[in-house]
Amino acid sequence: xxxxxxxxxxxxxxxxxxxxxxxxxxxxxxxxxxxxxxxxxxxxxxxxxxxxxxxxxxxxxxxxxxxxxxxxxxxxxxxxxxxxxxxxxxxxxxxxxxxxxxxxxxxxxxxxxxxxxxxxxxxxxxxxxxxxxxxxxxxxxxxxxxxxxxxxxxxxxxxxxxxxxxxxxxxxxxxxxxxxxxxxxxxxxxxxxxxxxxxxxxxxxxxxxxxxxxxxxxxxxxxxxxxxxxxxxxxxxxxxxxxxxxxxxxxxxxxxxxxxxxxxxxxxxxxxxxxxxxxxxxxxxxxxxxxxxxxxxxxxxxxxxxxxxxxxxxxxxxxxxx
Numbered sequence: 001x002x003x004x005x006x007x008x009x010x011x012x013x014x015x016x017x018x019x020x021x022x023x024x025x026x027x028x029x030x031x032x033x034x035x036x037x038x039x040x041x042x043x044x045x046x047x048x049x050x051x052x053x054x055x056x057x058x059x060x061x062x063x064x065x066x067x068x069x070x071x072x073x074x075x076x077x078x079x080x081x082x083x084x085x086x087x088x089x090x091x092x093x094x095x096x097x098x099x100x101x102x103x104x105x106x107x108x109x110x111x112x113x114x115x116x117x118x119x120x121x122x123x124x125x126x127x128x129x130x131x132x133x134x135x136x137x138x139x140x141x142x143x144x145x146x147x148x149x150x151x152x153x154x155x156x157x158x159x160x161x162x163x164x165x166x167x168x169x170x171x172x173x174x175x176x177x178x179x180x181x182x183x184x185x186x187x188x189x190x191x192x193x194x195x196x197x198x199x200x201x202x203x204x205x206x207x208x209x210x211x212x213x214x215x216x217x218x219x220x221x222x223x224x225x226x227x228x229x230x231x232x233x234x235x236x237x238x239x240x241x242x243x244x245x246x247x248x249x250x251x252x253x254x255x256x257x258x259x260x261x262x263x264x265x266x267x268x269x270x271x272x273x274x275x276x277x278x279x280x281x282x283x284x285x286x287x288x289x290x291x292x293x294x295x296x297x298x299x300x301x302x303x304x305x306x307x308x309x310x311x312x313x314x315x316x317x318x319x320x321x322x
Contacts (some may be wrong), residue, residue, distance in 0.1 A: 028153035056182035070172035074138035077183040116175040153213035159208035206267040209244040215289040217276035
């Protein structure tokens, strides 16, 4: 890694270009490198194939100063497909407004900047309910918030945004929802997010789960709220597990058992802290057994009821014969 270019003006470095000698294969690594060199008051991430409107920072920065915001959270964005005539003219982008990862959200959007409650319980609840859609772009973040808490992206191939967003949402004091639409997401085939194959999907699911549990556990070591509320901590683990298991279970039947075994072992080798993962898996097994016992008890009750009804029917049939 080396700085290959510096643009300066008035004695102050305005732009640094940094080249990594090796392609990491994940967005997390270059983003973390960028955070090491960042010197501005606020941080803003963009994907390499996207754009922002010409007045994006002119709109967002005054709002950040007005609210003394740690984070501005953009609820909506423009979505266009590669091949469409590109423009940054807002009047021509109005038909392309999206919200959330699937274009939907389960809450009302703000029509003016709104400060979000500092109640951590509420923030985590809303995060788990999908009221924050996960991506690192469309957030304007105070750099000191990142440096003071040493927040970094978990260096995993997929899903690093999920953890980053959760860390930011938990640690920011003044978190502001804004109606401003400034980000232009350009959807294209064969991007990292859309490049799909059976093996890639399986690696994505296992990588996200195994590495994710370790990332949450590491974050909890310095975030006292999670240490003091293990039920919330477990809810987070369960959130990641359900999302990933639901994603990869449908793929299991499509591949040989030995290949699945190989993929899981390969991902487990990259997990340094297996304590949290092991505890979680055993906990899930215990919950599964409890649920299975409860379902068995319900089935037994239903069978007993059916037997009683059959006896009643038999008695009625006997009476009819007489």
